[in-house]
Amino acid sequence: MNLTLKIWRQKDAVTKGRIETYQLGGVEPDMSFLEMLDVLNQDLIDKGEEPVVFDHDCREGICGTCSLQINGEPHGPD
Numbered sequence: 458m459n460l461t462l463k464i465w466r467q468k469d470a471v472t473k474g475r476i477e478t479y480q481l482g483g484v485e486p487d488m489s490f491l492e493m494l495d496v497l498n499q500d501l502i503d504k505g506e507e508p509v510v511f512d513h514d515c516r517e518g519i520c521g522t523c524s525l526q527i528n529g530e531p532h533g534p535d
Contacts, residue, residue, distance in 0.1 A: 458484045464509055
């Protein structure tokens, strides 16, 4: 599956942020959102670019620690 990701990037609290668009291929339908971000980050690292930084704990997307929202909704199974 091929996805287009639009991700807010901001170096630090004082640097102006921006939306970056990434084209990502090879995403499997059974991947979690966090696993998909791992694929994106590996692609960015391979290109010598800064990976996307995000907080995560158990990586199950249940408790909200991962602090991710998809289309304005918290990431999770339901």
